[in-house]
Amino acid sequence: MNFPKLNLANYLLRHLQVMLFSLGQLWRQPLSSMMTIIVIGIALALPAGLYVLLDNVKQVSDQWDDATQISLFLQQDVSPERATKLTSQLKQWPQITNTHYQSSNQSLEEFRQLSGLGTLLDSLPSNPLPAIIIIQPNENDLRPDAIGSLLARVEALPEVEQAQLDMEWLLRLRSINKTVERGISILGLLLSLSVLLIIGNTIRLAILSRQSEIRVIKLVGATNAFVRRPFLYTGFWYGILGGLMAWLTLTLSLSLINSPVNELAKLYSSQFTLHWLSALLLVLLPATGLVLGVLGAWISVGRHLSSIEPS
Amino acid sequence: MIFFTDVYKRYSNRFEALSGLSFHINKGEMAFLTGHSGAGKSTLLKLIALIERSSHGQVLVNNQNLTRLPKRKIPYYRRQIGIVFQDHNLLHDRTVFDNVALPLIIAGENHREIGRRVRASLDKVGLLGKERSLPIALSGGEQQRVGIARAVVNRPPILLADEPTGNLDPELSRDIMSLFEQFNQVGTTVFIATHDLDLINTLPHRQITLDSGRLAEQR
Ligand SMILES: Nc1ncnc2c1ncn2[C@@H]1O[C@H](COP(=O)(O)OP(=O)(O)OP(=O)(O)O)[C@@H](O)[C@H]1O
Numbered sequence: 001m002n003f004p005k006l007n008l009a010n011y012l013l014r015h016l017q018v019m020l021f022s023l024g025q026l027w028r029q030p031l032s033s034m035m036t037i038i039v040i041g042i043a044l045a046l047p048a049g050l051y052v053l054l055d056n057v058k059q060v061s062d063q064w065d066d067a068t069q070i071s072l073f074l075q076q077d078v079s080p081e082r083a084t085k086l087t088s089q090l091k092q093w094p095q096i097t098n099t100h101y102q103s104s105n106q107s108l109e110e111f112r113q114l115s116g117l118g119t120l121l122d123s124l125p126s127n128p129l130p131a132i133i134i135i136q137p138n139e140n141d142l143r144p145d146a147i148g149s150l151l152a153r154v155e156a157l158p159e160v161e162q163a164q165l166d167m168e169w170l171l172r173l174r175s176i177n178k179t180v181e182r183g184i185s186i187l188g189l190l191l192s193l194s195v196l197l198i199i200g201n202t203i204r205l206a207i208l209s210r211q212s213e214i215r216v217i218k219l220v221g222a223t224n225a226f227v228r229r230p231f232l233y234t235g236f237w238y239g240i241l242g243g244l245m246a247w248l249t250l251t252l253s254l255s256l257i258n259s260p261v262n263e264l265a266k267l268y269s270s271q272f273t274l275h276w277l278s279a280l281l282l283v284l285l286p287a288t289g290l291v292l293g294v295l296g297a298w299i300s301v302g303r304h305l306s307s308i309e310p311s
Numbered sequence: 312m313i314f315f316t317d318v319y320k321r322y323s324n325r326f327e328a329l330s331g332l333s334f335h336i337n338k339g340e341m342a343f344l345t346g347h348s349g350a351g352k353s354t355l356l357k358l359i360a361l362i363e364r365s366s367h368g369q370v371l372v373n374n375q376n377l378t379r380l381p382k383r384k385i386p387y388y389r390r391q392i393g394i395v396f397q398d399h400n401l402l403h404d405r406t407v408f409d410n411v412a413l414p415l416i417i418a419g420e421n422h423r424e425i426g427r428r429v430r431a432s433l434d435k436v437g438l439l440g441k442e443r444s445l446p447i448a449l450s451g452g453e454q455q456r457v458g459i460a461r462a463v464v465n466r467p468p469i470l471l472a473d474e475p476t477g478n479l480d481p482e483l484s485r486d487i488m489s490l491f492e493q494f495n496q497v498g499t500t501v502f503i504a505t506h507d508l509d510l511i512n513t514l515p516h517r518q519i520t521l522d523s524g525r526l527a528e529q530r
C-alpha cells in the first residue's frame with residue numbers, strides 16, 4: 001500500500017490549497033455566496049449591535065450614580081436641634097458620604113416656589129410638610145441589596161417617618177438592563193443556532209451539487225477526511241466572511257445613529273458619545289462566525305457525505 | 312492476482328446478478344470479460360473495486376480478502392486499482408492536468424512529483440499538449456484517454472476497465488486497446504469488460520464469458 005508520507009510542510013501546503021480552492025468556489029458563485037454571507041452577517045450583527053447599545057445604556061446609568069440619594073422624612077415632633085444632630089451623626093456612617101438637612105420651613109418654601117400655590121399654602125393653619133434629611137450613599141454601596149439594607153436601617157430610626165430612595169428608576173433601569181442582557185443572550189444563542197443551520201444547509205446543497213464528483217473522488221481512493229475537507233473550509237470561509245459582514249453592518253448602523261445620539265447628548269449638556277468596541281468586535285465577530293461555520297459544516301458533512309458512495 | 316471462489320451477488324431487490332462464480336486472473340495477465348447485456352460484467356468489476364460486496368463466496372485481490380476488508384480501509388485498497396469507465400467520469404470543472412493529478416493529490420504526493428508523474432502519464436496516452444484544457448474541449452476518444460491516464464498515474468498493479476471503447480469508432484478502439492496492452496507489457500494486471508468481440512478476437516488474450524451471472528466458457 002502507498003500510505004501518504006508524513007511531511008508537515010507538505011501537509012500544510014495541501015491544507016492551504018484546499019482552503020484557497022474553497023474560497024475560489026465561493027468566488028465563482030458571487031451572487032449566492034454573497035447572499036449567504038449577508039444573511040449570516042445580519043444574524044451575527046443583531047445580537048452584537050443590541051449588546052453594544054445595552055453597554056452604552058449601562059455607561060450612561062453609571063454616570064448618574066452620584067445622583068442617587070435617599071430622602072428621610074422626619075416625624076413631625078422631631079425638634080430642629082435633634083434633626084441637625086442626627087444629620088451630623090448620619091454623616092459618620094461608612095455607607096454615607098454626605099448629608100443635608102432641610103427644615104420643614106425650607107421644604108414649604110421650596111414647595112411654594114415649585115408649585116406656585118403660595119396663597120393657598122398661607123391659608124393653612126400649620127406647615128404640613130416634614131423636615132427632610134437628604135443622604136448621599138457611598139458609591140460602593142449602590143448595589144440594589146446594599147441600598148436596600150441602608151434604606152431599611154435609616155427607616156428604622158425613631159426620628160424617621162419614611163425613607164425614600166430618589167432615582168429609584170435608576171435602580172429599576174439597572175435591573176431592566178439585566179433582563180434585557182439575558183434576553184440578548186438568548187437571542188444571540190438562537191441566532192447562532194440559525195447561523196449554524198444556514199451554513200449547514202448551504203453545505204448540504206454544495207454536497208448535493210457535487211455528488212457525482214464525490215463519487216469519482218472516492219472511487220480513486222479518497223478517504224472520507226479528504227472528501228470532507230473542502231466542505232469544512234467552505235464553512236470556515238462563510239463563517240469568517242459572515243463575521244466581517246456583521247462587523248461592517250454594525251459599524252455602518254452605529255455610525256448612522258451616532259450623530260443623532262450626539263445631538264441628544266448635547267441637549268442634556270452631556271459629553272456622552274456612543275462607543276462601540278470596534279477593534280474587539282472585529283476579532284470577535286469573525287471568530288464566532290468561524291466556529292459556527294466549521295461546526296455547521298461538520299454537522300452537515302457528517303449527515304450527508306457518508307451516504308454518497310460510488311455506484 | 313484476482314481470485315473469485317464460489318461468488319454470489321444478490322442485489323437488494325433479490326435479483327441474483329452473479330451465481331457461483333469461480334475463476335482467477337494471474338499477476339501480469341491481461342484478460343477480457345465478455346457476455347450479453349445484463350450478464351453481470353459490471354457487477355463483477357464492482358466487486359473487485361469494492362463498489363459492491365459479494366453476498367456469498369470469497370474475493371481475493373492482490374492478497375487481500377475483500378470480504379473482510381473494513382470500510383475505513385477501502386480508500387487505501389482502491390489506490391491499488393486503476394479504473395476506467397465507459398463514460399470517463401471526469402471532473403468537468405477541472406483541467407485535464409488536475410483530473411489526472413487527482414489520485415496523486417489524494418495520496419498526498421508532493422507538488423513536484425505530481426507534476427512529473429502527470430506529464431509522464433499524459434505523455435503515454437498522447438495528450439501532453441492538452442493538460443491545460445477542460446475535458447469538454449476534448450473529443451470522446453481524448454476524454455477516454457484522459458480517464459486512462461488518471462487510472463494509471465499512480466502506477467497501480469491492477470487496471471480495470473468497463474466498456475472503455477463503448478462509444479468509440481473501431482480505429483480509436485484499437486488505439487485504446489493497444490494502450491492497455493502497453494501497460495500490461497510493463498507488468499500491470501489488466502481486466503477489461505467489453506462487448507467488442509470483433510476487436511478482442513484479434514487479440515491473443517484470455518476471454519472470460521458470463522451468461523446470466525454464470526461462467527459460460529473460457530478461451
Ligand atoms: N444496483 C442494482 N440493483 C438491482 N439490480 C441490478 C443493479 N445493478 C445491476 N443490476 C442487475 O444485474 C444484472 C447485471 O447487471 P450488470 O450491469 O452487471 O450487467 P452488464 O453485463 O454490465 O450489462 P451491460 O453489458 O449492459 O453493461 C442486470 O440484470 C441488472 O439489471
Ligand SMILES: [Mg+2]
Nearest residue numbers: 352353354473
Ligand atoms: Mg455493464
